[in-house]
Amino acid sequence: MLAAISWPAPPRGYGPWEQVAFNVADGMRRRGLDVTLFATGNSHFAGKLASVVPVGLNEDPALNGEVFTALHIGELFRRASEFDLINNHFDWKPLTYALALDAPPMVTTVHGFSSPQILAAYYAGARRSFYCSISNADRDPGLDYLATTYNGIDPRQFTFNERPGEYLCFLGRFHPEKGTHLAIEIAKRAGVRLKIAAIPHDDAYFRELIAPQIDGDRVQFLGAVEREARNELLSKALAIVHMTTRPERFGLTMIEAMACGTPVLGAAMGSIPEIVVDGVTGFLCANVDEAVAKVPLLSSLDRAACRAHVAAEFSIERMIDRYLGAFSTALQLRMPPAPSEEKLRTRQHDWWDRPMAYTEIPPKPKNLGFS
């Protein structure tokens, strides 16, 4: 199991890729599998831990990310023959190592395409690795997928609160695609407080669109909250706002919120319709106006239904079931089948092509207007 190394596994605060890799590794271990987790040295894993980088790259700026990334991946492949199967949670780079090896079957969980340009590596790697997506929405039309392995959490780590809170909350990172600015607009127009817990990402966005609106009262910024505080923040909220401006890939914070009984006010695109049952565990909104209109209805939702939905669909055990199914198929097939002609035709961004237009800051969204 190859984890990302920006943070330890499990992470103390933010670190969704590390969290998922840990959850899969630990879930497999609990089912009796012999699991080696490649993660940072300050990770905690009751199975076998293999580390070449002492702490998370984001925890020590003196560590060279490129060097340790390569050494971390290289170390897994140096030991590849020891394993029956490799599950890669560390994006596309390991694919370029795997291409060279007559090693065990490999399953890569695609946690997201950071830019269309990395598709070149995924297309090349398709000869060697199976792919799992983390939602049906987050699939590239040029790739074949073995399964959708929705991320899972342990609901017991989140405190269920049957009583609706009075504030909205936003969790994640400050980036226009996560729609912090839209959460602020919705809260202000609906006349409810907003509590923001987020890590820095796009500094200009934070400085220009977010910081001026933080007043410590109607719009509060709590910094980056860790376990306990995160649980409390989610558990006592009226709803979590997840009005992304670009299709969400999965959205771990939504299932964490629902595990606390807290519904989701989310954008009707990307993975969100697969995660939120509209009118039951939250509301799917086409734009800010719709979201504002739904705020008064949030307290009428059955918070127990939110938690039950997570337990049934997004628990670690359900995730492990899905992964075991995928691994079992991969072990049978050994190598991925050749892609169909149709898949090859839809590969817009093959090695020799220029990438399509893609902006780091999304343009003014069509449905979700900037305020």
Added chain:
Amino acid sequence: MLAAISWPAPPRGYGPWEQVAFNVADGMRRRGLDVTLFATGNSHFAGKLASVVPVGLNEDPALNGEVFTALHIGELFRRASEFDLINNHFDWKPLTYALALDAPPMVTTVHGFSSPQILAAYYAGARRSFYCSISNADRDPGLDYLATTYNGIDPRQFTFNERPGEYLCFLGRFHPEKGTHLAIEIAKRAGVRLKIAAIPHDDAYFRELIAPQIDGDRVQFLGAVEREARNELLSKALAIVHMTTRPERFGLTMIEAMACGTPVLGAAMGSIPEIVVDGVTGFLCANVDEAVAKVPLLSSLDRAACRAHVAAEFSIERMIDRYLGAFSTALQLRMPPAPSEEKLRTRQHDWWDRPMAYTEIPPKPKNLGFS
């Protein structure tokens, strides 16, 4: 033969790593060896060319450097079993791939340590790859080396001019470590013209220290010159100024200048004392004052001796001899011997260590004062 992919091999203008990889590949081919050169698709090689990236990464900003670097390296290792030996001219990253493979012997030419942090990869890779340095000066004390394989050029590609020119010239890139500012100071104080041909690198350095001094007369900036213009610039010069502020690793432009008969006014550190015969093919200077004092003596040097020195020591054929010796030893030993206790003790920057202080902009040099 794994070339860098910032530029085609051979490059049309700047591109020393690509040039050397091409020179070695082509020299080996001419000696009858079966050589496959992994380089950009717009490279020209009379042997076998293998490419996954269409053009140089610096030639098309739309190409994702990280992705294509990994695919380029991955492609070599995918085919590794086809080859008797791998010669890596593409820095440390291929070492992390090689660690995983039971592939042919590998010789890595270390073209320079861009930061102490990449030593972690070289130390790890020492289990798997032999190393060649490009000068005796440019050796890390924690590594064993198979040979010093000085870079070589074909003197016939440079026009010998027996008559000393009247201007000094500077070739390379705009970075404080290359000492463009010192070349300007020396030319001004010696009362001779300076012609600068360089590519951008450190923009602030260029803007603040270089651009204000360019007047089109005493200090001329020609842009980045390619083959013909480069040859003419070097051939008609009084001398090339190479007053680096950090130890030079090799310094290809110095042997290109000497091939034209043009001597070198160089800093007495790094590789320069190995390349320039003091008082014969140029002058080794401890500081700017010394360099200014040597300018009047430059026209008295025997320009034929400069060219003869290159032909004897720094031709491609001499370089090929050196590489063949190194390859032959690598093929005999197959894998590098374990490093001595002493080498291990001197590894200052092992995986778990923090890097030592290292500044991108070198501090005010001790011997070579900023003006």
